[in-house]
Amino acid sequence: MKTEDLERQLRQLPPRQAPPALRQRVLAQQPTVSRTWWWNRPILAGIAAAWLLILFFHLDTPPTRDLASSHSPALTPHWLTHLALVQTWLASPSEEIFPAPFPTPKL
């Protein structure tokens, strides 16, 4: 038997249709309302919300360090103070920000 003949003969067999009960079963599912991506990712949304809260409360407090001595704290925007604080953290050795509990012996 040639491949074409076999193909033709197989094509003549109609595949079975889905039972009507399956249609009812599938359509009985309640479609959900479409949500935005962040709604579908509660963990990500939680982290973002926590970060915003921390940022908000942190920026609202006056700076504890005199980071920009040439500027008056009242005139410095909060976000700039925050940025300066981060820059100082990155630039300074860790002992300045987080002092060691015991003085390190000098050699």
Next chain:
Amino acid sequence: MLHSQLEQFYDAHGDALFAFLLQLTRREADAADLVQEVFQKLVRRPGWMARWRNPRAALLRMGHNAFIDQLRRRTVRDRADETFLAENDLFVRNSADEIWLESVQAALGDLPPDQRAVVHLKIWESMTFRQIADALKISPNTAASRWRYAIDKLRQSLRHPV
């Protein structure tokens, strides 16, 4: 997704998905479960359908993935039990003579699922090898070689029906 959209989508492609999954699982209950699983996913992710260029092919790909997941979930014992279960008919009963139909069903049953999937998509979905490759996430060459192996085996089995 609106209920009417889901209904239209099911009416357009539900039978094809069921036939494809029946071909793979060889059991009506499993095929029905997988169809429901696929549509459940669609209901949860309504945005998927809007992005599909070829909904039929995409739906069959989802069906194939669901079938592979089901295979992985099954234990070895489950698989062994299945060999003793009676298989369901794949085709409409009164469409051909009984002997021919039985022979084709048996011959298809002897093929591995990968080859059965290619045969089904080529014969009953009239897909090209490229479309089959897209649907099954394989290369067109692999699809073509699976088809060739399957057809050779089918020809052999149908020449000497058991």
